[in-house]
Amino acid sequence: MQYITFFFLIITLLVITGVIYSLWRLLFKKNHAPFIPIPHDAIPSLVEHADINKGDVVYDLGCGDARILKILAKKYSDAQFIGIEKALFPYIIAKISSLRFPNITIRRKNFFKIPIANATVVITYLFPSVMDLLLPKFEKELHNTKLLSFDFPFSKKEYETMYVIKERQGKLGSKIFIYRFE
Numbered sequence: 001m002q003y004i005t006f007f008f009l010i011i012t013l014l015v016i017t018g019v020i021y022s023l024w025r026l027l028f029k030k031n032h033a034p035f036i037p038i039p040h041d042a043i044p045s046l047v048e049h050a051d052i053n054k055g056d057v058v059y060d061l062g063c064g065d066a067r068i069l070k071i072l073a074k075k076y077s078d079a080q081f082i083g084i085e086k087a088l089f090p091y092i093i094a095k096i097s098s099l100r101f102p103n104i105t106i107r108r109k110n111f112f113k114i115p116i117a118n119a120t121v122v123i124t125y126l127f128p129s130v131m132d133l134l135l136p137k138f139e140k141e142l143h144n145t146k147l148l149s150f151d152f153p154f155s156k157k158e159y160e161t162m163y164v165i166k167e168r169q170g171k172l173g174s175k176i177f178i179y180r181f182e
């Protein structure tokens with residue numbers, strides 16, 4: 001009986017620590033975007049506007065469970081898809097669930113620290129502060145690259161186009177901002 005009580009005490013402490021840690025990162029770390037997956041019904045609009053071609057190299061920075069990549073990879077079998085994910089839990093889901101797609105690679109990395117110069121298309125669903133912190137990296141490394149950002153624009157770069165997903169107004173994943181890096 002004592003062992004069971006001890007076990008539950010440890011689990012409770014771990015959960016509380018996890019919640020406090022996540023809140024701390026969310027509130028105080030400007031370069032952090034939490035794992036909030038894009039709702040499935042928002043993805044078809046992105047697929048429509050991504051305009052992916054044969055040979056494209058598509059990155060999802062902070063790919064979460066790779067839900068966007070799996071839909072794109074199924075439709076565009078002759079393009080290459082790379083998901084970058086830092087957090088262990090979504091990384092494991094992304095890695096396992098995309099095993100059946102030969103054109104998806106999932107890497108457990110910090111997207112601030114990896115080269116992305118080979119990208120022809122970049123997809124993001126992050127946070128406003130993270131977008132702004134990434135802009136210098138994008139301006140340095142991306143050439144002839146299209147970037148599609150769900151919901152969050154850069155504060156210091158004009159978008160080329162913005163699509164509002166009418167059925168999703170007021171919900172997560174209701175806008176797609178499109179940028180071009182020359």
Ligand SMILES: C[S@@+](CC[C@H](N)C(=O)[O-])C[C@H]1O[C@@H](n2cnc3c(N)ncnc32)[C@H](O)[C@@H]1O
Binds near residue numbers: 031032035084
């Ligand atoms: C809002 S979620 C979006 C997940 C996925 N792209 C989607 O649309 O469902 C943001 C993801 O970015 C990841 N992330 C945040 N900062 C990161 C970093 N510096 N490097 C890699 N991944 C990061 C988080 O762990 C989280 O899974």
